[in-house]
Amino acid sequence: MPTPSLASLPIRRLTLRDLTSCADLSEDRGWPREEHKWGFLLTAGKGFGIDDPEGGLVAACVVTEYGPWDQPELGAIGMVLVAERHARKGIGRRLMRHVVSAMGTTPLTLHATPYGRPLYEELGFKSTGRAEMLRGRFTPGAAEPAVSTRAATAEDLPAILRLDEEVFGADRTPLIARLPAFADQLRVAEENGRVIGYAGAWPNMDTHVVGPLIARDTETAKALIASLAALTDRPLRTDIDVRHEELLAWAKARGLASVAFNAVMTYGITDLPGDWTRRFAPLTVAAG
Secondary structure, rough: OOOOOOOOOOEEEOOHHHHHHHHHHHHOOOOOOOHHOOOOOHHHEEEEEEEOOOOOOOEEEEEEEEEEOOOOOOOEEEEEEEEEOOOOHHHHHHHHHHHHHHHOOOOEEEOOOOOOHHHHHHHHOEEEEEEEEEEEOOOOOOOOOOOOOEOOHHHHHHHHHHHHHHHHOOOOHHHHHHHHHOOOOEEEEEEOOOOEEEEEEEOOOOOEEEEEEEOOOHHHHHHHHHHHHOOOOOOOOEEEEOHHHHHHHHHOHHHHHHEEEEEEEEEOOOOOOOOOHEEEOOOOOOOO
């Protein structure tokens, strides 16, 4: 039988059953397999993909929705990948058009690499900021911030969710409630018994990714990163909003080096909701 044209291949919803195919697709494009992250995103969000008649996936992406389940206030697009053998044939554009259409009037956001940015601009996304990816082994300084941090407990979840919604600008309960199972560490910063920040460190290949990182101020963010670093022997990786210049300088002075910059882009809104001054790093760039 003749092989169907790429333009006629249906786009379908992905599930956890597609985890291996998604990881294979990452590997095909030279990315880490990131099965732990793929599993999290396919569970917390909506996966979209195109099957390859010869096996595996032609393309895939994930959308994570925030706000009321029946009327999301924001959708984050991530993990947009096209198999190398099908690259530069308009598949990524077709998949993205489908996702944008499927999301209707819901505002969208994504982190774009320099390679992907032209496509997103063509689709109407606007650049509203930048994030700097850092990676390296954290070396403690002589005097770290004297902000109290501790391991989060189940009793902290309501306070974490309240703080997260206030700072992020939308309810992320389905995502944040999964953090205790997804992350190796989840810590809170507190003052007089009140939670003023929280951060997670989750395993991704040979690193621990610091995110989300929500904090009252830069000193609190520093304390959370230092406390997470003290309890792992892996290199750290994180993506910090470039407006947080003091935190970036501090992290670089402690061994984390700049790896790349990604553009933060939006569709349907001129800027992200919430309070950027307390939002230092996303859970993952794929989910905002």
